[in-house]
Amino acid sequence: MTTLEIKQAVKRYPNGALAVKGVDVTVEDGELVVFVGPSGCGKSTLLRMVAGLESVTEGEIVLDGRLVNEVEPANRNIAMVFQNYALYPHMSVYKNLAYGLKNRGTPKAEIDAKVREAAKLLQIGDFLERKPSQLSGGQRQRVAMGRAIVRDPAIFLFDEPLSNLDAKLRNQMRLEIKRLQRRLGTAAIYVTHDQVEAMTLADRIVVLNNGEIEQIGTPAQVYGAPASTFVASFIGAPPMNLLKAQTGDGAIVIGESRIEAPVRANGPVTLGIRPERAHLANGSGGADGPPMKVDTVEELGAVRLIHGSVGGQHFTANQSADEPIPGDQVRLRLQADDLHLFDHGTGRRL
């Protein structure tokens, strides 16, 4: 079953700026879909259109089989977690959780039961009488999620909920959000600009750029077969190496070396190689790939990043820490499966 369908959604601001340019997304039951993209790509706008906080210029938003374009946010059966939590500062945690239910006219006993259940689930039972200002960042985050959970919505909307937390807490809360969402089995949309969050949380990732969808797919699909140079450079850290190259006669030419092309192409292309798929061979032993000039080596503990250039263009390779540190000149050993070819002009995958 489909929880949410976004059909050809367009958002045009009164000043004529197009924030979302005709987007189609579906969210299945219990699925966690992540909208990811750089700032200004329209991901938050799209989420706010689903929430009802932004009007829909064109297109349809269908939630649980009901067209909700003109429905007030409170009546859409959604719940939202904001970036800065947006807890009511003058209300206790309990009242923060209960406020929405109270406004819906839920009986007191039922409110109490729901609030206590959510508090137990999120381990905030001890703080119910405290004010948000007396809580730590992680606890506030939990309260914000609690406020979403008690509403028992058809879909959760997360708007960069972890960006106000420090790195360690972020990883912990990321895992908690995922577990919680699995456990509740409620569909969710999660907006982030952090590709690591997107990769780790998502059932499916929607990569947005400039108000348009670049690619929709599982994390593995988006990572393994990026649909464009934009996706290739956005997903993965360090990003995929993108080299300008020539093709012809079933081969790719970079500088003076030739590699067998995985797909048929002619003329200029962009060649993408993930850093961890670029194996280095010291000296010339056994490798027939293009030569790489090494200039900097970064140690990251388990792995090491080798920065340098291939055919005069910047190139980064990833090497396991057990391997020997390469000299100034190495050759790359590449496999045809690891090569991604993109159209030189449009940046689309070939």
Next chain:
Amino acid sequence: MSQDQIAVTGKPVVPAAPSASATGAGAFVRRHQIVEHIVLLFGVLLMMGPIAVAFTTSTHDPVTIHSEGMQLGFGDNFLPTYEAVIFEQTGFTKQVTGWGMSLNSLILGLGFAIGKIIVSMLAAYAIVYFRFPLGTLCFWIIFSTLLLPLEVRILPSYEVVQGLGLLNSYTGLILPLIASATGTFFFRQFFKSVPNELLEAARIDGAGPFRFFWDILVPLSRTMIAAIFIIMFVVGWNQYLWPILMTTDESFYTVVRGIRQILQVWIGADIPDYNEALGLAIIAMIPPVLIVIIFQRMFIKGLVESEK
């Protein structure tokens, strides 16, 4: 032995020489504080001195005050003076006591302050949260009325109040004054600083415009309300010209008018009741001072706790 160590021990870091020992820094702090205290005490003396002298003088009888001037020591006339001030009928028609005048002032002060807060909060709410045609223009028109203080528009105001038949009534005293450009401006600035996400969260939580105002904005504005209440109450309590024009009936006399009245009535043949005038002035001071003390606590508490 360094500034860092001083900071660690919890003492205020002062720009003492880095080599100064802890006790040396302590002595420096004490000397510093003594100077500060002298300055503060001087300020207190300057402001409280006249009030103290007014109070001591009010405990003497009018003859002493008339012949010898202001008195620094206490006299033996405290009880009779204050009894007369509070309970004796004064004024031309002998209709009003000091107590009655205080009540009138209180009604004016409270009505003035509460009315202004309600009207300006609602106006600011409309301006900040609702998009209506010419909203910004409306705000600037309200704001420009700051250029027209009461004294400038006193004739048309009188005309309107008289036309409505509200002369000699509390409504006539209070109602024309409860629009406040200052209050509207303060609340507008405050509402603009409330994060937009709160409004959005409230919308998702099903709070309509009225609920959002009452459940979220009003509690968040507590400190602003307290601050504006202090200012407006004191302004209302101290009104002099406006009550003179709007009320002729002595039963509507306010304390501030009463002080003047005591000196005026017996001028000529008799010695004015200086002691009673000063006593009434002291009494007139008490409620505003109390209001400031009570609300100042809430005000500071709110400032310290404030969290948006």
